Amino acid sequence: MTITNYFNYYITANTAGKALLVYNKYQQVKRLKAMVRKSDPHLNPPLLANARMGQMLAEQYLKGRYVNGTKKVAWFSSGAPIEILQALGFFLYTPDNHAALCGARKQGARYCEASEEQGYSRDICSYARTDTGCFFAGHTPVGKIPRPDLIVVSNNICQTILHWYQAMGVYYNAPVFLIDTPFLYEDAREYQVDYVRHQLEELIPVAERISGKKLSYKRLKEMVKRGKLSSDLWLEVLYRAKAKPAPISGFDAFILMGPIVALRGEQATIDFYHTVLKEIDTRIEKGIGVVKNEKHRILWDNLPIWHRLSWMSRKLAELGIVVAISNYTYQWSEPARYMGKGEPMEAIARTYLHSLLNRSSGYKLKSMQQMVADFSLEGVLMHSDRSCKPYSLGQIDQGRLLKNELGVPCLILEADHNDERIFSEEQVVTRLQAFAEMLN
Amino acid sequence: MNIPTRRDIITKVKSEGGRIAAVMPFHYPRALLRAFNIHPMEVWGPPHVDDLSGGQHFPEYTCKIVTRATRFLQSKSVADVDYILTPHTCDSLQGMASILKDHLDIPQPVVTLYHPRGRRPSDYTFMLAELRRISEELAELTGKNPSQNEFLTAIDSENRALDLFRRIAENRHRYVVSDRDFFTVLRAREYLPAEDFISQAESLPTGTPNQSGPGLMLSGIVPEPMHLFDHIQSCGAHVLTDDLACCSRRLYDPVGTGDPLKGLAEHLLSMPPDTTVSTPYAERFDYLLAKMKVAGAKGVIVYDPKFCEPELFYIPMFEKAVKAAGFGFLHVEVELGTEIPHTVLNRIDAFIEVLT
Numbered sequence: 001m002t003i004t005n006y007f008n009y010y011i012t013a014n015t016a017g018k019a020l021l022v023y024n025k026y027q028q029v030k031r032l033k034a035m036v037r038k039s040d041p042h043l044n045p046p047l048l049a050n051a052r053m054g055q056m057l058a059e060q061y062l063k064g065r066y067v068n069g070t071k072k073v074a075w076f077s078s079g080a081p082i083e084i085l086q087a088l089g090f091f092l093y094t095p096d097n098h099a100a101l102c103g104a105r106k107q108g109a110r111y112c113e114a115s116e117e118q119g120y121s122r123d124i125c126s127y128a129r130t131d132t133g134c135f136f137a138g139h140t141p142v143g144k145i146p147r148p149d150l151i152v153v154s155n156n157i158c159q160t161i162l163h164w165y166q167a168m169g170v171y172y173n174a175p176v177f178l179i180d181t182p183f184l185y186e187d188a189r190e191y192q193v194d195y196v197r198h199q200l201e202e203l204i205p206v207a208e209r210i211s212g213k214k215l216s217y218k219r220l221k222e223m224v225k226r227g228k229l230s231s232d233l234w235l236e237v238l239y240r241a242k243a244k245p246a247p248i249s250g251f252d253a254f255i256l257m258g259p260i261v262a263l264r265g266e267q268a269t270i271d272f273y274h275t276v277l278k279e280i281d282t283r284i285e286k287g288i289g290v291v292k293n294e295k296h297r298i299l300w301d302n303l304p305i306w307h308r309l310s311w312m313s314r315k316l317a318e319l320g321i322v323v324a325i326s327n328y329t330y331q332w333s334e335p336a337r338y339m340g341k342g343e344p345m346e347a348i349a350r351t352y353l354h355s356l357l358n359r360s361s362g363y364k365l366k367s368m369q370q371m372v373a374d375f376s377l378e379g380v381l382m383h384s385d386r387s388c389k390p391y392s393l394g395q396i397d398q399g400r401l402l403k404n405e406l407g408v409p410c411l412i413l414e415a416d417h418n419d420e421r422i423f424s425e426e427q428v429v430t431r432l433q434a435f436a437e438m439l440n
Numbered sequence: 441m442n443i444p445t446r447r448d449i450i451t452k453v454k455s456e457g458g459r460i461a462a463v464m465p466f467h468y469p470r471a472l473l474r475a476f477n478i479h480p481m482e483v484w485g486p487p488h489v490d491d492l493s494g495g496q497h498f499p500e501y502t503c504k505i506v507t508r509a510t511r512f513l514q515s516k517s518v519a520d521v522d523y524i525l526t527p528h529t530c531d532s533l534q535g536m537a538s539i540l541k542d543h544l545d546i547p548q549p550v551v552t553l554y555h556p557r558g559r560r561p562s563d564y565t566f567m568l569a570e571l572r573r574i575s576e577e578l579a580e581l582t583g584k585n586p587s588q589n590e591f592l593t594a595i596d597s598e599n600r601a602l603d604l605f606r607r608i609a610e611n612r613h614r615y616v617v618s619d620r621d622f623f624t625v626l627r628a629r630e631y632l633p634a635e636d637f638i639s640q641a642e643s644l645p646t647g648t649p650n651q652s653g654p655g656l657m658l659s660g661i662v663p664e665p666m667h668l669f670d671h672i673q674s675c676g677a678h679v680l681t682d683d684l685a686c687c688s689r690r691l692y693d694p695v696g697t698g699d700p701l702k703g704l705a706e707h708l709l710s711m712p713p714d715t716t717v718s719t720p721y722a723e724r725f726d727y728l729l730a731k732m733k734v735a736g737a738k739g740v741i742v743y744d745p746k747f748c749e750p751e752l753f754y755i756p757m758f759e760k761a762v763k764a765a766g767f768g769f770l771h772v773e774v775e776l777g778t779e780i781p782h783t784v785l786n787r788i789d790a791f792i793e794v795l796t
Contacts, residue, residue, distance in 0.1 A: 119756030123501065123747050155557065159531045162557060162718040163753035170721055170757065178718075180563070182554040182570070183534055185541060191569035198562035361535070362542030386501050389749070393535030396497055397543035414499070 005069035017062045028054065042317035044288055047248065049276045050255055056268060057101070057258050060093075064146040067091045072149045072211045075168070077161050078261050079355050080154035080179055081348045083223040084203060086265055088211040093146050095168065096161075097262045099127035099418060102134070103306030105141050108418035126387040126418035128164035135171050148172050150210045152203065154179040156358040158390045175210075177203055181353050185360045188353045196349035217344070224344045227265035231336030233273035234260045238333060240280045241324045242375050245289020247280045250300040250323035251313040252290065260332045295320030296439040299371055301398075302383035302391045303328050307420040315429065319436040324375045327367060328391075331356035334367075361394030365401055372408055379439050380410045387416050411435040441621055443640055446481060446631050450520050453479045453633070459522040459582065462548070464509060464536070465661070466685050467555050467711060468527050469571060469704045471695060474594035474634075475586035476578045478523065482630040483509045484686060485776050487664040497539055503747045504776035505661070506532045510539070513546060523581065527553040529716045530750050551577055557718045559709060567705040575701065591700035599694040601634035604641045609688050612680055612735070616647040619679045620669035626687050627666075654768075654795040655680035657732050660743035661751065662686045665778050668743065671785055675792040681735035683728055689714045715750040724754065725761040732767055738795045739768025741788065745776045768795045 028051035067073055074090035076082050082092055102108055103126070111133030112126055118136050120129055134140040151174050153165035162178060169176035179199050182192050204215055237256065241248050248256075256276060259269040283289075298316075300323045305312060316323060338350035356364060368380060380402055382395045399410035411431060416422035444452075450460055461473055463480040473480050484505060491507035498507050513524060524546070526537035541550045554570055556563040579585050586594075608615070608626060615622055625644055629637050653676035663669065663684060672679060682688045693710035695703040711717070713724035732740065740762055744751045755771050762769040770791040772784045 119759055121752040121755065124749055124752050128753075159528075159534070159557075159718075160749050160753075163715075163750060166718060166721060167753060167757070176720075178558050180557045180566075182556075182566070183528055183538075183552075185538070185552070189573070191566065191573070195556075195562060195566040195569070198565065199558075199560070202560055202562055360542055361538040365542070384499050386499075389502070389531040389535060392499055393502065393532065394539055394543070396499070397539060401543065 002069060005066070008066035009063065009070040013059075013063045013066045018059055022055065024055065024058075040292075042292055043314060044290060044292060047252055047256075047276070047279055047283075049272070049279050050252075052272060052275065053256055053258055056272060057097075057262065060262065061142040063091070064093055064142070065144040067146050073146045074207070074210075075148040075151045075165075075174070077153045077157065077165060079157040079352065079357070080152050081200065081352045082152075083220060083227055083265065083344070083348055084200065084207055084215065085150075085152065086223045087219040088207050088213050088215055090150070090207070090211060091146060092262070093148070094262050095131045095165070096127055097258065098134075098140070098142065098145065099130040100306055102130045102141055103127075103418035103420075104309060106307045106420060107141055108307055109420045111137060112419050112421075122419075124387075125158075125160050125164065126416050128160065128167070130418050131164070132167060132171070135168070148174040150174060150207060151176045152179065153177070154181055154352060156181040156352055156355040158357065158388065160389070175206070177206055179203070179352065181355070181358050183360075184353065184358055184363075188350060192353060193346060193349050196353055197345050200345050200348060220344050223265050224339060224347055226267070226270065228336050228339035230260060230264050230266070230269045230273065231333045231339065233270060233277065235330075235333035235336070237273055237276050237280065238325060238330060240277070240284065243284045244297075244376070245287070245291065245294040246297060246322045246324045247283035247289060249290040249313065250326035250329065251304070251309055253326060253329040254304040254306075254309060257329045257332060264332070289322065291317045291320065291322040293320050294322050296379065296436070297322055297324040297375060297377050298379040298381050298439075299324070299368060299375070299377050300326035300328070300381050300383065301368065301395065302385050303388055303417040305383060305415045305423065306417055308415070308423060315432055319432060321379075321432075321436060321439070323381065324377060325371055327356060327364070327371065330367075330371075357390050361398065364394065365398045368398065368402065369406060372402070372406060378408065379435065380408055381435070382410055382412045383417075384412050384414045385417050386414065386422055387418065409435070409438040411438075441624065441640075443624065443628050444632065444636060449479070449481070449631055449633065449636070454520060460520055461523040461525050461551075462513060462518055462521045464524075464526040464533055465505065465529055466527065466690065467529070467708060467714075467717075468525055468553055469574075469708060470634075471591070471594040471598040471700070472571060472575060472578070472704055473525075474598060475591045475700070476582050476584055478578070478582070479633060480525070480631075481521075482686075483512060484630065484662045485509060485664060486512060487776050488778055489515070497544070498535075501747050502535075503532050503745050505745055506536045508776065510536060510544075513540065513548075514544065518548070521548055524548045524550045525553065526550060527555055529555070530748070532747070532749075549581055551581075555708065555717060564705055564709060567709055568702055571701045571705055571708075588700070595695045595700060595703065597634040601629070601637050602692065602694055604638055605629055606691050608641055608644065609682065609691060613649065613651075614646050616645045616649045618669065619673055620666055623663060623669060623679070623682075623687065624666065630686060651678040653677045654738040654792065655736055656792075656795075657681045657683060657728070657735065657737040657740040658743060659683035659728070659740055660685070661745055661748060662776070663743060664774075664776055665780060668780060671780065671788060672741075672792070675789050676796060677792040680737050681731055683712075683731065683740075685714070685716070688712065715754050718750075721754065721757050725758060728758075729761065729765050729767075732762075732765075737767065739770065739791065741791065742769075742771040744771070744773050746773045748773075
């Protein structure tokens with residue numbers, strides 16, 4: 001580590017930068033509080049926790065700018081097991097989260113185009129195009145991406161991610177380690193758990209060599225414990241939306257999920273979700289809902305349309321509809337029940353195998369049916385996401401069965417999570433209005 | 441050419457007391473099925489089937505192999521099929537397997553196969569365990585427990601067919617037939633039993649083919665419709681070698697002696713570099729460039745069905761690698777039907793003209 005590296009990472013990012021971000025957060029909180037006084041006919045002011053969330057992720061990206069040369073960096077896919085990497089002290093960065101951030105800032109299409117200019121098809125995932133596009137463009141909205149020393153990817157969310165991360169491995173000249181997770185039609189069989197556990201065991205010497213450290217099982221156990229705690233807290237946050245009116249919406253959850261995806265198991269994440277819970281509980285006590293005139297409660301299926309988050313939230317609120325829960329945000333909490341069982345490696349293997357996207361269409365349907373009952377939902381809005389085949393395939397049958405078996409109307413809206421070119425505002429408005437009539 | 445039709449084979453297998461499995465693309469253990477007296481017949485679409493019903497279950501951005509196959513498997517045409525085997529080749533086929541199992545009312549049991557993406561000790565262990573699970577499932581379905589001898593006989597027959605398949609696929613220049621006939625014979629392996637395939641393949645006339653113009657490598661998933669070869673020939677080019685999922689991406693090592701399932705696991709993981717198992721980019725490009733050099737190809741046409749993500753991810757780097765090595769490169773996407781769009785034909789014309 002050079003003196004310049006040290007100065008930049010520990011002084012610029014961790015001290016001065018952090019102080020600046022804390023100041024920014026207070027400014028942001030002030031702005032959010034000021035919104036209370038403004039009258040919005042449909043939406044109550046957003047949670048103040050959003051500002052803290054922004055600060056946490058900004059801090060992480062700021063550290064990422066200066067981390068190379070001070071710590072080893074591991075990239076991981078959003079569904080990949082990170083506990084071993086955390087226990088070995090890697091600085092962690094997830095390209096999925098970065099791509100989503102670009103999408104939320106309406107920069108997705110810009111970077112997708114940069115990727116397409118280099119030959120990537122418009123028919124591949126827009127997250128992959130966003131991240132490769134940032135590489136080709138040589139810039140990103142977060143300033144600078146840390147160079148990876150190791151890339152860990154798991155296909156428990158899709159097969160596409162292997163191709164995407166392998167390409168990033170080529171562009172950044174970094175080794176790629178795969179955690180292959182066989183698709184589940186029922187709860188995992190022992191040989192499937194063993195397979196993932198064996199791969200985790202194969203990862204350890206690779207990660208030890210790159211980090212230059214020996215894995216401490218005590219530290220690994222601690223990371224597993226904290227990972228479970230943060231996931232359990234995240235589940236509690238989501239469950240608070242059972243209250244009527246819903247004090248937190250699926251759109252809030254899309255924003256607040258940042259730490260559970262990118263920083264799960266970190267003490268800051270645990271503290272953050274405690275704070276979020278307190279704020280939500282205050283809202284419940286005061287009877288404050290996300291939507292002022294909550295008439296209908298629905299489920300959001302699939303990834304969000306990042307570039308239209310607030311627009312969608314507002315359009316639905318105008319119709320008296322609140323998205324109480326999304327199964328997308330739920331998948332970072334539900335499998336955590338396996339974290340508490342058995343020795344750490346087996347617990348990690350079971351948890352990451354049972355990711356919602358690694359399970360059958362029938363399981364996903366059952367999970368949605370359960371949510372309809374638990375959250376008193378009247379409808380399901382399915383985002384048919386051109387960029388996410390594993391999530392979108394099955395929706396037509398799931399929608400049909402939800403309607404036939406539970407009488408729950410479903411709306412399928414075609415869009416793309418990051419590519420704003422695939423969105424027809426007029427068409428969506430018309431279809432949302434028709435959906436609201438069905439709910440009425 | 442007098443190749444038995446699929447219907448001929450179904451009739452023959454059934455009359456001999458065998459059962460039929462409709463198998464989705466494309467890596468699967470033939471000898472394991474054979475040991476259970478199950479004959480695999482592969483379903484690559486088929487291109488002539490409309491996908492209206494299949495389209496009722498999938499969004500429009502789904503590959504036509506999946507939508508047409510779903511339609512086909514729901515039709516009366518598969519009344520003689522006893523089982524469906526769906527390998528998890530990609531997100532779309534994985535989704536299809538799940539829809540078939542969970543939501544569609546089809547009479548045949550659906551057996552799935554997860555093919556590990558790596559080549560580490562854990563992947564071999566898993567592949568073996570996965571084959572054991574399938575073997576147990578087939579035993580339950582068929583009420584049959586093949587003896588060691590039955591396994592070894594099945595392996596021997598499939599090894600002989602594989603050996604011949606390899607010799608033909610790697611020696612296009614030794615056969616005096618049109619490209620279309622050559623690949624028709626190779627593709628007959630998609631439904632012919634090993635013995636029938638061997639007899640067809642051995643009857644291919646050998647000699648020095650009268651080929652002119654630039655030689656090509658054909659890469660991609662499946663060359664449907666087959667008159668693609670006629671068009672390439674009419675443009676003055678010919679296909680010297682292939683990297684097609686339905687053909688040369690299945691040049692596995694033969695199944696070894698010893699424990700049959702262990703041998704099958706090693707065999708299945710020995711396939712050449714392939715997009716669907718995420719072979720590292722450089723490894724695949726090195727392999728394909730060497731293959732083109734050996735065959736004397738001047739360029740490659742990558743012929744893909746639309747929305748095939750595994751293929752699409754490789755295209756940008758593959759194009760650069762191919763061009764850097766001094767070869768021509770063309771990537772086209774088709775909807776997998778009975779016709780090839782004129783725009784695609786025109787691009788192939790122009791590509792061959794440049795190479796000539």
